[in-house]
Amino acid sequence: MAIHHALSGEMIDIRPLGNTIRATQSGTLYKTQHLEVFRMVLFAGKEIPEHKVVGESTVRCLEDSVEFSIGTTRDILRAGDLRCLAGGVTQSLLAIEDSSVLVTLLLHGA
Secondary structure (H helix, E strand, C coil): CCCCCCCCCCCCCCCCCHHHHHHCCCEEEEECCCEEEEEEEECCCCEEEEEECCCCEEEEEEECEEEEEECCEEEEEECCCEEEECCCCEEEEEECCCEEEEEEEEHHHC
């Protein structure tokens, strides 16, 4: 079954998952030729290794907390915190608790 991606103007619920977080998978919420928005669910201890994204991006912690690294700088993102990044920035994530983050990517360096 195909995963539903929201259409332009469609309401998307990004509220915290709470006690359903363990039953929820990461997934794309909205995608166009130039933009992708997805919720990433990370269980405590899960790491997204160091990587670079071509286009600009944002990472917003929706619930609980993650360690967010940019190069050698490490910060804790908690619910409500937002990090904006230029393209080509080296970054990584480590879930401190079961957490979810909202990621937006500008695709193709558009």
